[in-house]
Amino acid sequence: NVASLLLARAMAREQELALRSALGADRGKLIRLLLTESVVLFVAGGTLGMLVASWGVNALRSFGLSGLPRAFDVRLDGTMLGLTLLCALGAGLLFGLLPAVSASRGDAAGALKEAGARGSAGRRTQRLRSVLVVTEIALAVMLLSTAALLIKSFGRLEAQNPGFDPDHVVTARVDLPDRKYDSPQKKTAFHDAVVAALERQPGVIAVGATDVLPFIPGNFNQGSYSSPDLVLPPGSPQPHGRIHDVDIGYRRALGLTLLRGRWFNDTDRLGGRNVCVVDQLLVDHDWPGQDVIGKRIVRGTGGPGTAPAATIVGVVAPIRTEGLDQPLGKETIYFPLDQGRGDFSTFVIRTSRPTASAAAAIRAAVREADPDLSVFDLKTMNERMDDIVQPRRAPMVLLSLFGALALLLAALGVYGVLAFSVTQRRVEFGIRFALGATGRDIAGLVLTQAAQLVVIGIVAGLAGYLALSRVVGQLLFDVSAVDPAMLLVAPAVLALAAFLATLLPVRRATQSDPMIALKAE
Secondary structure (H helix, E strand, O other), rough: HHHHHHHHHHHHHHHHHHHHHHHHOOOOHHHHHHHHHHHHHHHHHHHHHHHHHHHHHHHHHHHHOOOOOOOOOOOHHHHHHHHHHHHHHHHHHHHHHHHHHHHOOOOOOHHHHHHOOOOOOOOOHHHHHHHHHHHHHHHHHHHHHHHHHHHHHHHHOOOOOOOOOOOOOEEEEEEOOOOOOOOOOHHHHHHHHHHHHOOOOOOOOEEEEEEOOOOOOOOOOOEEEOOOOOOOOOOOOOOOEEEEEEEEHHHHHHHEEEEOOOOOOOOOOOOOOEEEEEHHHHHHHHHOOOOOOOOOEOOOOOOOOOOOOOEEEEOOOOOOOOOOOOOOOOOEEEEEOOOOOOOOOEEEEOOOHHHHHHHHHHHHHHHOOOOEEEEEEEHHHHHHHHHHHHHHHHHHHHHHHHHHHHHHHHHHHHHEEEHHHHOOOHHHHHHHHHHHHHHHHHHHHHHHHHHHHHHHHHHHHHHHHHHHHHHOOOOOOOOOOOOOOOOOHHHHHHHHHHHHHHHHHHHHHOOOOHHHHHHOE
């Protein structure tokens, strides 16, 4: 776009440069003149860009990019300022050199004669400017197509069912030091004290605790299990799944769906019958089509020293634990906190109160149970889910912004080409009007020129996108990289922007007075 505009500017001054050359100006001086002007424009633009960037860095977080690696370290400093101005200076030299050389190498007599004859740029110049605009349109199509697919992909991702209800759920983690809490009984006593304090708070619907919470990267427990009621084929590997210690309130607090049987109750404590709850994935894997209520599961390999068998009393729906874009994963077994090792690290609170008040209540309850402990990683469940999808949100937002910028630049490029063309063809339009052409005929000529640029650019852009679609497909979720409907969005948006960009040049072309245009020549 910049090269096209500078080329148009240089060609518009072709007669001025020819006159300077006729009066004895050296070609090198003419080139330096144009280069100096373009460099000044670029440096001024780079300086203005730095001012916009100072706002843009702060806006990153509002666009949902705070989860990018080292996002909070992104800032403007002397190095960035120097690099930006250096890039502006280099771009000014690079994109100003070609138009300067092109405009200064024509012969003076021919250019001056051309001013009186037709006043238009040569075909080579027009072709070069058209190539630049077509390239710009093609790049805009590629960016917009990718952004459209990422937006659809992200919408599909957010629509995924995590298997529980994350709304109005606040989570907080605590670290129980082994030196002080060296027995399951001490851990259970602390747990009961915090839960009792939270349940007394107004607006609290349910309180639970677990050793592992979904959507905390790398925070999951897995292990082998066995069952005296499960007959494995010879040579089969030991069953392996996720094993969680949870309390009675965990199901209501997180919003798990109970499919069959029951959840844990007050009878499922240390000294009572050992029980467990499994998810539907385990049922489908180990006992497909069977009623698993009453079957037994052993935590571990079942060898000497392993825990006693636990009877399955319920089945819950499986949940996603590592991300909305990840499969449901391994089968899961839930053991009562009081019958397990008493290990837990996270409280889960479902509340109708605002997050801030719920957070204060959690801190107060922990402080009341043990003044030496503190709460950390306090977040709502929706915030944890947002953190997980951040790597997918960031490319979508950035490419959408870049696509919008490319769309604007492409529209400006189309406008620049047509505006310059209309100016250069004013004699032609005057003659056509004098010979009986109507405004509709002139508008058709301008629109045809614009349509040729846009169609060629769109075709080239779609071809370029298809060549890179395999790379784009790695960023998508549940969306094909060659989704026909989404690939039509970018061309449609760009065609509309190009049409709007042609309105002013078309208006100027159709409202020009043929007598004034002919007399001016």
